[in-house]
Amino acid sequence: MNNTQGPVWEVFTQKKSGAPYQHAGSVHAFDKEMALENARDLYARRDKPSGLWVVPASEIVAVSPGDAAPFFDPSDDKVYRHPTFYEVPEGVQNL
Amino acid sequence: MDFQEKLHEFQQYIDAEEKIEPKDWMPEDYRTHNIRQISQHAHSEVIGMQPEGKWITRAPTLRAKKILLAKIQDEGGHGLYLYSAAETLGISRDEMIAQLHEGKAKYSSVFNYPTLNWADIGAIGWLVDGAAVTNQLSLRRTSFGPYSRAMLRICNEESFHQRQGYEIMLKMAKGSPEQHEMAQDALNRWWWPALMMFGPHDNQSSRTTKGMLWKIKRASNDELRQRFIDKTVPQAVFLGLKIPDPKLRWNEATGHYDTGEINWEEFNQVIHGDGPCNRERMAHHKNVHAEGAWVREAAAAYAARQE
Amino acid sequence: MIMDTQQALFQYCLRLGDTNLILGHRLSEMCSRGPMLEEDIALTNLALDHIGQAEVLLQYAGEVEGKGRSEDDLSYLRPVDEFRNWRLVEQPNTDFAYVIARQFMVDVYHCLLYQKLQKSNNEILAGMAGRFLKESIYHQRHSSAWVQRLGLGTAESHRRIQQAFNDLWKHTPEMLAAKPYEKKLIDYGIVPDPEELALDWTVQVIRVITQSGLRRPADSFVETYTAHTEHLGHLLAEMQYLQRSYPGAKW
Numbered sequence: 001m002n003n004t005q006g007p008v009w010e011v012f013t014q015k016k017s018g019a020p021y022q023h024a025g026s027v028h029a030f031d032k033e034m035a036l037e038n039a040r041d042l043y044a045r046r047d048k049p050s051g052l053w054v055v056p057a058s059e060i061v062a063v064s065p066g067d068a069a070p071f072f073d074p075s076d077d078k079v080y081r082h083p084t085f086y087e088v089p090e091g092v093q094n095l
Numbered sequence: 096m097d098f099q100e101k102l103h104e105f106q107q108y109i110d111a112e113e114k115i116e117p118k119d120w121m122p123e124d125y126r127t128h129n130i131r132q133i134s135q136h137a138h139s140e141v142i143g144m145q146p147e148g149k150w151i152t153r154a155p156t157l158r159a160k161k162i163l164l165a166k167i168q169d170e171g172g173h174g175l176y177l178y179s180a181a182e183t184l185g186i187s188r189d190e191m192i193a194q195l196h197e198g199k200a201k202y203s204s205v206f207n208y209p210t211l212n213w214a215d216i217g218a219i220g221w222l223v224d225g226a227a228v229t230n231q232l233s234l235r236r237t238s239f240g241p242y243s244r245a246m247l248r249i250c251n252e253e254s255f256h257q258r259q260g261y262e263i264m265l266k267m268a269k270g271s272p273e274q275h276e277m278a279q280d281a282l283n284r285w286w287w288p289a290l291m292m293f294g295p296h297d298n299q300s301s302r303t304t305k306g307m308l309w310k311i312k313r314a315s316n317d318e319l320r321q322r323f324i325d326k327t328v329p330q331a332v333f334l335g336l337k338i339p340d341p342k343l344r345w346n347e348a349t350g351h352y353d354t355g356e357i358n359w360e361e362f363n364q365v366i367h368g369d370g371p372c373n374r375e376r377m378a379h380h381k382n383v384h385a386e387g388a389w390v391r392e393a394a395a396a397y398a399a400r401q402e
Numbered sequence: 403m404i405m406d407t408q409q410a411l412f413q414y415c416l417r418l419g420d421t422n423l424i425l426g427h428r429l430s431e432m433c434s435r436g437p438m439l440e441e442d443i444a445l446t447n448l449a450l451d452h453i454g455q456a457e458v459l460l461q462y463a464g465e466v467e468g469k470g471r472s473e474d475d476l477s478y479l480r481p482v483d484e485f486r487n488w489r490l491v492e493q494p495n496t497d498f499a500y501v502i503a504r505q506f507m508v509d510v511y512h513c514l515l516y517q518k519l520q521k522s523n524n525e526i527l528a529g530m531a532g533r534f535l536k537e538s539i540y541h542q543r544h545s546s547a548w549v550q551r552l553g554l555g556t557a558e559s560h561r562r563i564q565q566a567f568n569d570l571w572k573h574t575p576e577m578l579a580a581k582p583y584e585k586k587l588i589d590y591g592i593v594p595d596p597e598e599l600a601l602d603w604t605v606q607v608i609r610v611i612t613q614s615g616l617r618r619p620a621d622s623f624v625e626t627y628t629a630h631t632e633h634l635g636h637l638l639a640e641m642q643y644l645q646r647s648y649p650g651a652k653w
Binding site (some may be wrong): 123152153154155156167171172174175178210273274313366386387388392393396397402 | 430451552628644648
């Protein structure tokens, strides 16, 4: 079936300056400007975000669910990456 | 892992109230069930723009015009959220539109009724959105992640829809005798179609069982319908309007209202395309889609040229 | 007829308010008729902005007039010959190209006007203009992007948008012309000089038209003998239907 609605773009919004961009949803649009405008009208209709990104959905690279376990598991056992792993001597502050 | 094992694991996952994401393994039935339900829901939002849309140009005040426009715009937006959720399951929006045009995909039959006076706009917000919200609130907990997230967003945005409807009903019911009459007339015409929105009785609904097992559907048709009736009847009393059901009465023993029977013949007739406005609604959607083709082609050609 | 400043200001606000009202109404007719659902929502946003601007302007017009008329009274209870909107905005939504061409020509004018009106000696008008300008800058971004897409898209879209500009062009002199009552308002620094606006408008519009591969429409015979076209009466008959049918009812 031919595509009459244009490609899909993923939309990311930033709630306020300095905050991380979060995935809001997707829109269809034929070009970048249209993608930005459509995303504005759909995902910034009520709240006024401080930033908006659109990315062609086809350009997003993701880990496939089947690979997720071996892909992420190793990071689970490196406890020394977390600050709570370390003992802070009593009386020492601002560490 | 063989299919039965996978299915077992899938069910355990769902029973633990975890969400299924688009790329996760899922039985084909689960996928098609979701596609059918979500796309039907999306089409309902979009077709639902039409009956109310008839009154935008006749809204009696600037405030009313703005509110109605914003509400119908929300419905279009909700259609988009839902199309997006369905698309994550591997069906394109084009395919969904084609299924709608071929009559393979359905939409809520309530939108096949006409809007004849301004109070109808009130009645739609109050009763039709009220019924929809009853269903949607329960769907926030649906097991498919994108559907659940779309429902969360939609429920947040819809909260003003029912109120604006009730506000119109209140103004009309307490207004001039003519306005009161319009309000009663609208209630008479929209009450039963609103009850039909919840679908057939549980013992008549073939799809309920599996939908409930997989937690796509979170409450049964009859349960939701009763919930809606119980909360709406007192609101009608407050308006001083009469619900068009001679059998309606409070049942002390059950703690619910008893009602007369829905006209299921009418229900089936409307579902199968013979409601008052089925043909008009579909013709409008098809015409707009066809008329927009040259615009979409131009946008596609322009984008190709930019690259 | 000699008008005092208040009367002139009333007429001026009516013209801006009515123009927004009628354009907002035309755009609201597009609801559920967009070429794709995303654009449907975009057109509704435009409609909401214009109706919102009309509301504020007509409310102020009512105050200036001092006869106790509200924005709704002015919108719903005036006969057609008392409407002061530009003829351009009452033209029907013949196709999406007309909607875009009409919108684009209005947007360019509104941006130029509101930029200058922000500096008006009249603080109320200046405040409104500042608010409206933000909306109009976005509108112009939207409509000029569409003029480009249609102009440079396919042969059919090129033909349609050119046709729309050609057909609508004859209404632009009426929109650009200075009205006799504006003289005093200009002298007092309340409103900008329409002649300057007209020059800037023409330059900007022609630039985008040319960049979009389109030709400047030929200046045609300018009709000056009617304030409105036949379309406005029909539009108002529909818009005012409830208020006219049930006089005095509260909605």
